[in-house]
Amino acid sequence: MDKQLYQAVCINGHQKTDKYESTTDPKEFCADCGKKLISTCQSCRTPIKGHLKLEGVYGSFRPTNIPNYCSTCSAPHPWTSFILEQSVELLALDTELSSSQKELIKNALPDLLVDTPATQVAIAKYKLNISNATKVVKDAMYNILIDTVSETAKKLLSN
Ligand SMILES: [Zn+2]
Ligand SMILES: [Zn+2]
Numbered sequence: 001m002d003k004q005l006y007q008a009v010c011i012n013g014h015q016k017t018d019k020y021e022s023t024t025d026p027k028e029f030c031a032d033c034g035k036k037l038i039s040t041c042q043s044c045r046t047p048i049k050g051h052l053k054l055e056g057v058y059g060s061f062r063p064t065n066i067p068n069y070c071s072t073c074s075a076p077h078p079w080t081s082f083i084l085e086q087s088v089e090l091l092a093l094d095t096e097l098s099s100s101q102k103e104l105i106k107n108a109l110p111d112l113l114v115d116t117p118a119t120q121v122a123i124a125k126y127k128l129n130i131s132n133a134t135k136v137v138k139d140a141m142y143n144i145l146i147d148t149v150s151e152t153a154k155k156l157l158s159n
Contacts, residue, residue: 007050009066010035013079018050018064043075068113068148083148084109087141094137101129112157115150123156 008020010030016037020026026037040047049071050064068080076084087109091102104125111122130138142157149157 003053005051006039006047008037008039011078023047041070044073046072094133105129112149112153
């Protein structure tokens, strides 16, 4: 029989394994950052799918990507919320942007993380407004987002 395995990921988004066998959270901590490891959605407790072990197939596989959102209840996973919270916190520090510009950027963020029909517009909103931010905030935002945003957003943000 094929066997669905799960991921154990720390709340900062470090994947420990995608071959975790239990459907409940591990009672362990991340060796990289010391944070709690989870293997389920923290809202609905659905296990986070990892490697699918096919019967009779052996060998090594690429690790499963860490999902941004729960596919059962659509709640953002802790590492996704963390990036959104950090970005909002950074925006609040900025002294150049108006509150409506900050609001526009904040609302665009979720559509930068995943490719949706709104991603292109979100990128335009983001780029037009962030260009008015102070350099410190602009650079820090870029660094936070660039590893996390969707492939489309990554290409458009870096040019
Ligand atoms: Zn970690
Ligand atoms: Zn969920």
